[in-house]
Amino acid sequence: MKIIKKEKIFSGKLISVYRRLVEHDDGTVWERETASYNGSAACIIAVDNDNIILIKQFRPSVEETLIEIPAGRIDKGETPEQAAKRELEEEVGLIPLNLKKLVEFYPTPGFVDEKLYLFYADKFDKGNVHLDPGEVLNLFKLPVSEVDEYIFSNKIKDAKTLIGILLWKVMKNER
Numbered sequence: 001m002k003i004i005k006k007e008k009i010f011s012g013k014l015i016s017v018y019r020r021l022v023e024h025d026d027g028t029v030w031e032r033e034t035a036s037y038n039g040s041a042a043c044i045i046a047v048d049n050d051n052i053i054l055i056k057q058f059r060p061s062v063e064e065t066l067i068e069i070p071a072g073r074i075d076k077g078e079t080p081e082q083a084a085k086r087e088l089e090e091e092v093g094l095i096p097l098n099l100k101k102l103v104e105f106y107p108t109p110g111f112v113d114e115k116l117y118l119f120y121a122d123k124f125d126k127g128n129v130h131l132d133p134g135e136v137l138n139l140f141k142l143p144v145s146e147v148d149e150y151i152f153s154n155k156i157k158d159a160k161t162l163i164g165i166l167l168w169k170v171m172k173n174e175r
Helices: 080-092 144-152 159-174
Strands: 002-011 016-023 029-036 040-048 051-059 064-068 071-073 094-096 100-105 115-121 124-126 137-143
Touching: 040 080, 040 094, 040 159, 051 080, 051 144, 051 159, 064 159, 071 080, 080 094, 080 100, 080 115, 094 115, 100 159, 115 159, 137 144, 144 159
Parallel strands: 040 115
Antiparallel strands: 002 016, 016 029, 040 051, 040 071, 051 064, 051 137, 094 124, 100 115
16 A cells, blocks of 8 residues: 555644545555644653552543543654653652663554654652643543543543553563
8 A cells, every 4th residue: 555645734733634645556546634743742650659540631632531641742852751751750750760762653543643752750759740731631540440430430531541451450460
């Protein structure tokens, strides 16, 4: 398969939308609309003692308040590791001392090119919360003993958070 035409049909502050013509191996051509996030993001599964550090944040796209791991865009000139450290401090006031990259993945590649870099940390220094303008979120500590209930009762619906927690559970069980 190959892209035979790509046309930008919208450009916004955070995303651009493209119309793409895709030629399949059998010669058929399909039109697809895709979004470009214009960058990548870093997210962190932070475990402090017997709690997973999460945030509650209203997401206009789904019109719900979601429970999520701390995350944010990677700024120009910044590495994924630097972004993960910055976001964790900005959102929850923790500075990770032992940041470890777990995986990188595309959360919704059917229509958007966003790539996420997932990190893990369980040792911290105290930092200072300093949210971005317009950002409203609440710190939420989920006791490890309640993780399964939150996952299987659909209280956690965010893909990066589910992936982060499930990878943490695998890591924990391998020790």
